[in-house]
Amino acid sequence: MTTDAYFAELTEALRAAGVPEEQIGRTTDELRGHLAETGTSPEEEFGPAARLAEGLGGLAPAPGEPDGAAEHWTWTADLFNDRRMLAVHGDQGWEVESLDALGRFVCRRAPGVALAWEYRREVIKGGRRTRVLDELEPEGWEPCGEWLVYGYFKRPKAATDGPAGARPSVPATPGKWLFLSRRGKALLGAWFVVVSLAYFALGLPGYAVVFIALGSAVTAALTAKLETDRGRVEATRGK
Amino acid sequence: MCPMAADRRSSWLKGVLDLLVLSCLTDGESYGYEIAKALAEAGLGEIKGGTLYPVLNRLEQAGLVEAEFRAAERGPGRRYYRLTDAGRTRLTDEGAAWTEFHRAVETRLHAGGTAP
Known part of the structure; x- marks a missing residue:
């Protein structure tokens, strides 16, 4: 990804998170200045644009700080249904933080304007892990859990949809936790x-x-x- | 640095990075790259921009630092950060709390037989 493409993606993601235009301009100027001094590539220095936007848009909780305002929900689905349900729940702002020992999706949803998430599932066993990570990480996908031979990856929709990736209003936390096909x-x-x-x-x-x-x-x-x-x-x- | 040591360091830094960034501004204003360099020179490892700027953003939102963008004659401009009174107070209070915690860890480790 070129530096311009990276900053275009970052700008879109910040817009989606509701950051004012003037602040976006200031931030990108500052980050470009930083790169001019380090000589590194934007991905190497700042990580995926969507993730950086979370930290700069005020949506991510401070590391080590309590995250009381966020909603939490754990659910599961069978292997025929998990990708469909991940798409549905990701669209409602649920971010998978991990898979627990039972293979359930442990999710949180940020307070205020929630980001919509997209997910994918890949086979990562049998020597495929490195290749899959190499292919997906430059596109902004981040591992969020593993179950059996599968690795699950997440990416904020703001990375591809821009402002349409934010969800100002979302449905209440579902009462169900099991989604069988x-x-x-x-x-x-x-x-x-x-x-x-x-x-x-x-x-x-x-x-x-x-x-x-x-x-x-x-x-x-x-x-x-x-x-x-x-x-x-x-x-x-x-x- | 081996990956495990880097992970450990990054995990330790999580609780104290905000304070360390504030401490880089006690002698006057500074900007992102210079702050990262100061922290690396202090032996705290390389702090990437992806970690540092969200911290600076959070400190600014909390009113602990204020920032001003200045254009440069050559190359891109820089955003200079300086401590506010609230930031200075936070640094003093939380710095004292951290030192106390650090002392408790040290005392416990030594009592447990770990060489100083």
Whole structure:
């Protein structure tokens, strides 16, 4: 990214955060002056423009300070539904801070004008991590959690949408925390039947546990393989 | 510096960077690059612009520093920051609190057998 493109992105993101034009001009002049002295590139010195804009727009809490005014919400979805629900909730200003040990999305939403977020999921195991990070970080994507073979990445929509990336009014925190797709529900139902049959037919809970573990491993491996294959095909097409 | 040491330093700095930036202005005004250089020379490691300017922005919003942009004869202008009275008071109060905390850490570490 050129220095001008970086500052254009930063300007848009600051506008989206409601920073006055005059202050934006002052800030970008100051940062350009800083670069003239360090001789570094803007990304190297300031990080992704969208993230810097958060710090300069007053939306990010001060490091180490309590973040009492922000809303917090934890939820989850199955692998067929997670990307769709991330898009919906990201659009409502929810920022994923991490994935907890159960694979749930731990989110916060800034008070005042919330930023909308976009997300993507990538397979990062099997030696793909470095390549995926190298491809996504220059575009402003930041890792926000990992689950099984997947890495989740976030980016404020202001990075691509400009002022349209801000949400002055957002819906209340959802009461639900579990978002299953139809396929997820069907699989869960089928799985419950198989486990019940195994339990009653074999009579030993140990067998049921083996079935559950085996089935989960096969499902995860199959899904990961499909995703990896698709990634390979897309990478080959891109060449 | 190895990445682990850099992470550790960055984590320690989080609680005290605002104060350190304020302390760079006690002898008079200064600007971003010069502040970063002063902190690096003091042995606090390299503070990138992406970390420093949000701090300066926050301090200005809080009225602890005030800033003035001045055009330069050659090259881009600079924004000079100086301490306000509120900033000076904050630095004195919080500086004393930090020193007290630092002393408690030091006492505990030495009591735990760590060499000074």
